[in-house]
Amino acid sequence: MFHVKKWFTAIIIALLAIGLYYVDNQMEDGLWAKIEYMVLPDPMVYNAYEKGECTFYVFEKIKEDGNMIGVDWYDAGMWASNATDDDYKVDQEPAPGAVLQTERGELGHVAYIESVKKNGSLVISEMNYNTPYEITERLIPAEKVGNYSYIHPKENPRPKSIET
Secondary structure: OHHHHHHHHHHHHHHHHHHHHHHHHHOOOOHHHHHHHHHOOOOOOOOOOOOOOHHHHHHHHHHHOOEEOOOOOOOHHHHHHHHHHOOOEEEOOOOOOOEEEEOOOOOOEEEEEEEEOOOOOEEEEEEOOOOOOOEEEEEEOHHHHHHOEEEEOEEOOOOOOOOO
């Protein structure tokens, strides 16, 4: 009787493994990718930057795009360096949806690139440039574009809303 239970258990485990393998191969991204998506947290679910600051605003804009940046890059003046350390692309080439970063002021400043115009100028949006909590939009002339670093966000592999 004891051997029958072992064989029965072995057969059940083998059938489950075969079934999981079959289901995994039938799904576009694979079963394990679906399980990973469901189990692992969204890296952008919590904005740790201080409300009213440029860093908080840019984090939220990147999150709205379904992309991600670091949650612990500290003050804006450190973002380019910390992004590089985290294997993000940081260069002198602006792109819509990228982060404009400058050493401006005591703690630096970041802004979100809304668009790049045909003449090379940039339309950016930002918070706390002039007044705390104030969201503004301005144009960076083409001749000044080279004065900044640009951080290119990565695609968020597990975007989820807080409700889910």
